[in-house]
Amino acid sequence: MKKLWILLCMIVSLLCVNKQVYAASANPNLTVSTVSAEPGSTVEVPISIANNTGICGAALSVSYDEKLVLTGVSAGEAFSSMAFTKPGELSANPVKLLWDNVDVDKTNGTIAILTFQVPKEAGTYKVSVSCEADDVIDSDLNSVTLNIANGGIQVAEKSNVIGTGTCGTGVTWSLGQDGALTISGKGDMKNYTYKSEMPWYKYISQIKSVVIKEGVTSIGNYAFYGMSGMTKITIPKGITSIGAYAFKNSTALDGVQLPTTLKKLGESAFFGCSGLREIAIPEGLYTIWGYTFKNCTKLEKVTFPSTLIKIDEAAFYGCASLKTLTIPDNVSIIGIYCFKNCTKLNSVQLSANIQQIREAAFYGTALTELTIPDKVTDIGKYAFKNCTALKNVIFSKNLKKIDDSAFYACGGLTVLNLPDSLTEIRDYAFRKCTELKTVNFSAGLKTVGESSFYGCEKLTELKLPEGVTDIKGYAFKGCIGVTTITLPSTLKTMGESAFYGCTGITKIEIPKNVTTVGAYAFSRCSKLSQVTFKGNAPTIGDYAFAKVTAKISYPSGNATWSKDKQQNYGGTLTWSEAK
Incomplete structure (x- = not known):
């Protein structure tokens, strides 16, 4: 009987506990969020409801830490069917939030959003909600108990x-x-x-x-x-x-100190760093790769290491503030376009070991004089084109070729002393060197390229050395100051317009080995009055003597000078056998 009584008591007790748990879980849950904020910032703190069993009126009291400043209150999406009354005075603490309606509202979600200005000090600032009995009611005007979980604002060190x-x-x-x-x-x-x-x-x-x-x-x-x-x-x-393109177009960078441990400086590493003013390349570095400092327009000073062997393609292209350069003697390669358009570069000491000056390497610079080391055998295309201030060049004693347009428009040159090792002057090499007065041609010269001295108006004498076999088209066109031309016995061909417009010459002797006189070769040589052919009749091109009035002689008894060879060729020519 005693055991049965104990069992009944336990059952009753469990029923009572379950009823209490169910009652508690059936209550609406009201939560004040805990949010994070930076010192001195403005932050929103939502108040939300869940498990809403039905409410038609509520009066909540909101208290907050005295260091917080309440700056705003707005309604949320829940309780939207009820009329919401904001607090009249935001500076009050606590403030009252009121909702009222005839019908019950069962929506869940945010019921209000509080906006606070937080202090600059780090810390935890509480925001809490409370209500008295009967402050929250349902449709039957019964009191609704809320399970409230308060929160606040966590302000961390910025x-x-x-x-x-x-x-x-x-x-x-x-x-x-x-x-x-x-x-x-x-x-x-x-x-x-x-x-x-x-x-x-x-x-x-x-x-x-x-x-x-x-x-x-x-x-x-x-x-x-x-x-x-x-x-x-x-x-x-x-x-x-330092990898390729590492700092490319970092235009505000105005100072870099490279470490002594550096062994590789990659392609275009500082390309377009237009604020960079000075750079020292450390010892131990062997190559400056292509475009590394291209368009560093404010770069004024570069210090190279003694270990340097190669300066690659366009490495300093467009460094318009660079004025002087000393290139160490271990450098054997200067790449194409390397210093092109360094428009203030007026002094360069080249490496003693350099063997070739490559295409456009110093195009458009401000060089005034130049010594080309004796190991150089080849001056590349456009190497010094448009170096308008260049007045004096001392050439390598071992130079063999001056390539296309190498000194095109170097208007400051007045004298050329070409070394005897030189065999070839390529096309346009000295075109538009308008102040050039004297050319001392090399003893080893074989070819004078097309337009190579075109427009050199101040030249007065042309004495081409024995060994020259070919004068290409337009080679001396427009050299209006030339009064004397001496052609070598080795000459074989004179190209089209080779001496076109040389208005100062009065006589010319065509050597016996010449086989071709190109079209317009002596056209508009207006003072030319005497032409002597020393050998067999060559092929003479159309208009070779256009606008020329002259007496032409050829070797007596030479049967190659037939009547069909004795034409006017665009001029007024009087033919006769030499006496």
Whole structure:
């Protein structure tokens, strides 16, 4: 009997507990959110309801930490069928929030949003809701009990970091609010294939400086491409490689100190860094790769290491502020376009070991004088074209070829002393050298190229050496100051318009080995009055003597001078056998 009584008591007890749990879980849940905020910021704190059993009126009291400033109260999407009355005075603490309606509202969600100005000090600032009995009622005017969970605002110390991540195995990056990008760790940075791949790309406009910590051993390709706001980069000792395009178009960068450990400086690494003024390449570096400093328009001073062997293609193209250069003696290669359009470059000391000056290497510079070292055998196309201030050139004693347009429009040249080793002057080589008065041709010369001295109006005498076999078309066209021409016995061909418009010559002797006189060869040589052919009749082109009135003689008894050869060729010519 006693055991049965105990069992009945236990059943009754369990029923009572379950009834209490059910009653508690059936109550609506009111929650004040806990939110995070930065010091001194404005933040919203929602108040929400869940498990709404039906409410047609509510009066809530909201209390908050005295360091908070309530700046606004707005209704949420829940309780939308009820009339919402905001507090009349926001500075009150606590404030009252009122809802009223005839019909019951069972919506769940946010019932109100509180907006606070938070203090600048870090900390936890409470926001709480309370209500008295009968402050919340249902449709039968019965009191509704709320399960309230209060919250508040967590204000943390303001972080200086706006982004972090990895940029290589064992290498990390961090960007601060001050715009300083820090690279740290051990090992090589990752190489990227374009700027949009770099992990800080979305912050690129915010970056003002870059600091690379010791332990990092390389700077990756495209690592800092296009950082137009970056003014400073710190590169530590231990960096051995700077990748291709690493700082390209970082236009505000005005100072870089390269570490002594650097062994490789990649292609286009500082291309377009138009704020850069000075650079010292460290000892131990052997090659400056193509386009490395192209269009660094404010670059005024470059110091090269004694270890340097090669300066590659267009490495300093368009460095318009560069004035002087001393190229170390170990340099044997200067690439094409290397110093093109360095428009203020007025002095260059070339390496003693350089063997070739390549295409357009010094095109458009301000050089005034030039000594070409004796190991140079070839001056490439356009090498010194448009060097309008160039007045004096001392050529290599071993020079063999001056290529197309090499000194085109070098209007300051007055005298050329060409070395006896030179065998070929290519097309347009000295065209429009308008102040050129004297050319001392090389004893080894074989060919005078097309238009090579076209428009050299101040030349007075042409004495071509024995050994020359070919004068190509337009070679001396428009040389109006020439009064004397001496042609070598080895000459075989005179090209089209070779002496066109040489209005100062009065007589010319055509050597016996000449087989071709090109069309217009002596056209408009208006003072030419005497022409002597010394050998067999050559092929004479149309209008070879156009606008010329002259007496022409040929070897007596030479049967090759038939009547059909004795034409006017566009002029007025009187033919006779030499006496």
